Amino acid sequence: MAVERTPSGSSLIDVLDRVLDKGIVIDAWVRVSLVGIDLVTVEARVVVASIDTYLKYSEAVGITGPVSRPRELGAGGADELERMQRENAELRRQLEQRNKKD
Secondary structure, eight states: OOOOOOOOSOOHHHHHHHHHHHOEEEEEEEEEEETTEEEEEEEEEEEEOOHHHHHHHHTTTTSSOGGGSOOOOOTTHHHHHHHHHHHHHHHHHHHHHHHHHO
16 A cells, blocks of 8 residues: 655745735845946835734834824714714815816
């Protein structure tokens, strides 16, 4: 009786799942200069990760500040929310009127 083996290599799905789960960061910095004069400077940071993984670790390393997250409404939050909704409705009305004129 022959023993059947399954391939031990990783499939593309397995690799993609691991990359999105753990994430990959490629940080590159290139400078081209001639006689001490910078001609080209390129800085690039490429992050490949799931949104959940990125948000989980980005604040910890200082990439995203708390400003990028929606702020929580305080004690008078309902009043502020209502005011913002009225302002939004008024701006939409003005935009619709402007589009009708054009």
